[in-house]
Amino acid sequence: MTLLKIIIYVVVAFFSSLAFGQVSKDSELYKTILELDKTYFTAYNECDMDTQEAFYDEDLEFYHDKGGLATDKVALLESIKKNICGKVNRTLIEESVEIHDIPGFGAVQIGLHSFFNKEEPNAVSKPSKFISIWKKTDDRWLMHRVISLH
Secondary structure, three states: OOHHHHHHHHHHHHHHHHHOOEOOOOOHHHHHHHHHHHHHHHHHHHOOHHHHHHHEEEEEEEEEOOOEEEOOHHHHHHHHHHHOOOOEEEEEEEEEEEEEEEOOOEEEEEEEEEEEEOOOOOOOOOOEEEEEEEEEOOOOEEEEEEEEOO
16 A cells, blocks of 8 residues: 555544544543443353343344344344354454444444354455444443444
8 A cells, every 4th residue: 555545544534533423532432332342242252141141232123234133132142142152253353443422322333343253264254344332221331233244
């Protein structure tokens, strides 16, 4: 990549973050959402179903471009247990993460992540986009809406 392309990329990324209201990476909200992401996906990678269950809102909507729409929290957790546990690990591409404040509700997290399927060790793991809408309750944060694109 030429120096000019790098400069253009950095300038566009900087002004895009300003124009679209992304919170600062050193803000408490950014740090909170990244910590929630880390905690949830550690549970996901380690098949800790109790922790995963605690993260999902009862009014969950999980949109997956391969699996469709899931609105049943119990069924989603069963699917994760059956199809993911011990088989798939997720890695966040941290530099891709955007966090947007939703005043009076919570936050939107947008980013890229990749998955490694242990049952397909030679498969290429390409980053894919996700959007998580986090809902802030009186005492905790919940995953309210999730869009996972591959």
